Amino acid sequence: MDKRRIVRRLLTAQGVNGFGDGLWFSIWAIYLTHIRHIPAGGMGLAMGIGGLIGLLAAVPIGVAAERRGPREVLCTVIALRGLTMVAYVFVGGFWSLLAVTTVFSAVQSSGVGVRVTLVYGLMPADDRVRVLAQGRVVQHIAYAAGAGGAMLVLASGKPAVFVAAVLVDALALVLTAALTMIVPSVAPVPRERRRSGTQALRDLPYVAIMSTTALLSLCWALLATGLPLWIAQGTRAPLWTAGLAVVVSSAAIAVFQVRVSRRAVGVPEAVRASRTSALALAACCVIFAAAAWTESPLLATCVIIAGMGAHVVGELYYVSSRWGLSLGLMAKNAEGQYQGVTASTEAAAVAMGPALVTSLVTGLNQAGWLILAALFVLCAAPVRLLARRATRDPFRTAQADHPPTPTTREAQSQSHDPAR
Secondary structure (H helix, E strand, O other), X not given: OOHHHXXXXXXXXXXXXXXXXXXXXXXXXXXXXXXXXXXXXXXXXXXXXXXXXXXXXXXXXXXXXXXXXXXXXXXXXXXXHHHHHXXXXXXXXXXXXXXXXXXXXXXXXXXXXXXXXXHHHHOOHHHHHXXXXXXXXXXXXXXXXXXXXXXXXXXXXXXXHHHHHHHHHHHHHHHHHHHHHOOOOOOOOOHHHOOOOOHXXXXXXXXXXXXXXXXXXXXXXXXXXXXXXXXXXXXXXXXXXXXXXXXXXXXXXXXXXXXXXXXXXXHHHHHHHXXXXXXXHHHXXXXXXXXXXXXXXXXXXXXXXXHHHHHHHHHHHHHHHHHHHHHHOOEOOOHHHHHHHHHHHHHHHHHHHHHHHHHHHHHHOHHHHHHHHHHHHHHHXXXXXXXXXXXXXXXXXXXOOOOOOOOHXXXXXHHOOOOO
C-alpha cells in the first residue's frame, strides 16, 4: 500500500479517537457525580486506584503486540475500550466504577504504546517521528471538536443527553478500531528472534530514561490543574485567562509540533530536546510565580501569557524528545514491550500530576512553583549520561535499524501484483 494512503488512514483513525476523547474527558467528572450520583471523593479515589492498577497492563500488552502483531492488538484494545465505555452507562457506585476504570485505564494506557509500535513498523526510520507528530496535531484538533460537543452536553444537563454522549464516544472507539484494521499489518516477531518478555523491564538505562523524562509530562497537570487554581487564588488575573491559556497551547501545538519534532529524530537530538523542554518548563514555573507580584489584572494576565509561551516550548520539545528517545533506544524485536514501558511511566506521572501540582501550588504558593521548576531541571540532568550508557549496548535499534518485514499474505500479494 502507498505510504501516503497508510498515513491518511492512521491519521483518520487518530482523529476519530481524538474526538471521542475530547467528548468524554470534558464531561466525565460531571457525568459520574451528577448523573450517576457517585460522591466526588469516591469518584476520585476509584479513578485514581483504577488508573494505577491499569498501568500494569502496558508491558504485557506490548509483548502481545510483538507476538500477535501491533495492528491486531491495537484494534483489540481499542474495541475493548469502546465496550468498557458502554459499561460506564451502568456504573452505580464505588466498586463498579473501580472495576470499569481499571479495565478502561489498562486498554487506554497500553494502546498508546502499541500505536507507536505500529507506526514504527509501518514507516521508514526517517518518517516515524514526523508521522507521530502529525497524529498529535490531528488528535488535538479533533479533541477540541469533541470538547465543543461536550459544551452542548453540559449546557443541556439532561441525563439522556449525557448517556448519548457516552455511547457516541463508544461508537467513535469502535469506528477507530475498524479504521485501524484497514491499515496494513506488521508481521509479528518470529519465535526464534523473540526476546524475553521482561527484556524492557531489565533494561535499566532505558527504564531510567523513560522514568526521569516522564516527569516532564507534569506540564499537562500545570496547565489543567495548577494554572487555573493559581489564577483564582494567587493572582489578580481574570479567571478566563485559564481558558485563554488552553487555546494558546492547542493552537501552538497544531502549528509547531511537526516542525519541532524534526529536530529530535535521533537520540542525541532527543537528549538536547529533553534539556530544552526542562529549561523552558522551569522558566514557565518561575514566570507563573511572578504573576502574584503585581496588583494589576492586565499585567498579571500578560505575565501568565508570557509563561504560557515558555510552557508551549516545553511541551513541544518534551513530546518530541520522548519519541526520539523511545524509538532510538528500543531493542530490536522487543518494540512492543519497550513502548509499553514508555507508556506506563508517562501514565504514572500523569496520574500523580494533579495531586502533586495542587499540593505545591495551593500549599506553598510561589515556593511551590520554584520547587516544580527545580524538579523539571533535575529530571532532565541525567538523560545525557543514561543515553550514552544505553547506546553502548549493541542490540539497540538505533545501531541496527531494519525495515519492517511484511506479513506472508502481503508478500504473496506483492509478488503477484503486475504493477510491481
